[in-house]
Amino acid sequence: MPLRDVLGQPHAVETVRRGLSRGKLHHALLFAGPDGVGKELTAFGLACAIGCTVAPGEGCGTCPTCHRMTTFSREGARVPIHPDVVLVARGLYPKEVLGRSTDEKTDISVDQVRRVVLDRVNLSPHEAPQRVVIVRAADELSTGAANALLKTLEEPPAHTRFVLLTSKPGELLPTIRSRTQLIRFAALSDATVEHVLLARGVDLEIARRVAPLAAGSVATAMALADPSSAEERTVAVEALRAAASGPLAKALEVTSSYANTGEARATLGAQLVALAGEEAGEVRRLVLSGGDDRAITRALARREAAVALAESLERNPNVPLALEAAWLHLRRR
Ligand SMILES: [Zn+2]
Secondary structure: OOHHHOOOOHHHHHHHHHHHHOOOOOOEEEEEOOOOOOHHHHHHHHHHHHHOOOOOOOOOOOOHHHHHHOOEOOOOOOOEOOOOEEEEOOOOOOHHHHOOOOOOOOOEOHHHHHHHHHHHHOOOOOOOOOEEEEEOOHHHEOHHHHHHHHHHHHOOOOOEEEEEEEOOHHHOOHHHHHOOEEEEOOOOOHHHHHHHHHHOOOOHHHHHHHHHHOOOOHHHHHHHHOHHHHHHHHHHHHHHHHHHOOOHHHHHHHHHOOOOOHHHHHHHHHHHHHHHHHHHHHHHHHHHOOOOHHHHHHHHHHHHHHHHHHHHHHHOOOHHHHHHHHHHHHHHO
16 A cells, blocks of 8 residues: 555645655654544555565555555564564454453453564664554553563664554553654545545445545445345434333343444444434425424434444443443433
8 A cells, every 4th residue: 555545635645755865754653633534545555665675765565565565464463464564453353362361352462562573673674774653543552561562662673663543542651642743633524525435436326425424434434335234224223213212121132132243333333323424414405394392303313312322332342331331422312
């Protein structure tokens, strides 16, 4: 992925490109912005720009180096097959690799930072002039993990760069924020989201329908366009109905049947964000067409229910508990 292929983030990409060409790019970058807007693509673009000898400073996207930097291992941890691009993410590595007795569930452990980052930062890179360490969802670093990283961020080894990705920069330790250069990524325009969906093989009709609902995130749009997420869609709609007007018993029934996995949670969250957008559109439509007050109130309640559920999911990793909390919140009003 050459830097020029990152869509809709001209400011962020230009900051990276210019810093690199002038030799003034901070050794530790913090890419902050919504999920699914190109932060990770840009981080990999930076790695290619450093490693590529065909198009130095940009990346060509096709040479063996660029290819291996952006191709992920099929066996074991899903990490780039090029040894100089190091990926850090919660749950990415088997517990044996990290020397742990349990898998990582809620955060990026200090074990991962030690084994995957600190154990190798003082070694020279294998092939590229510099190693690039990419931390996905850096807000999930445990306090111990963040503290273990701090010293390295403060006194960077000569041949290692860091790119921390986050959609919640406020949840990072202030000490981490102060040792990194912040580069902001904006939500994408609907047209850019649609463009990316089409490039990924989504039908034109579906791309047109979901792009305006995705709040500028390709990840959300892809979740909405995925036919296999129809079940989450149904759950989300039922959850909304129950939250807006149904009895609590019905709401709890919906939650208890719901699969409680991280993936299901992410998809449900995306569905709720989209539903909130749809209901907001419905409210606008009703107001403009002089619709009756009760219909407007119901649409507003459904929108608020969607927002409350989505927020509750953000705070609570357990799906049924998050849904219950949101319902109780709405019922109390
Ligand atoms: Zn290349």
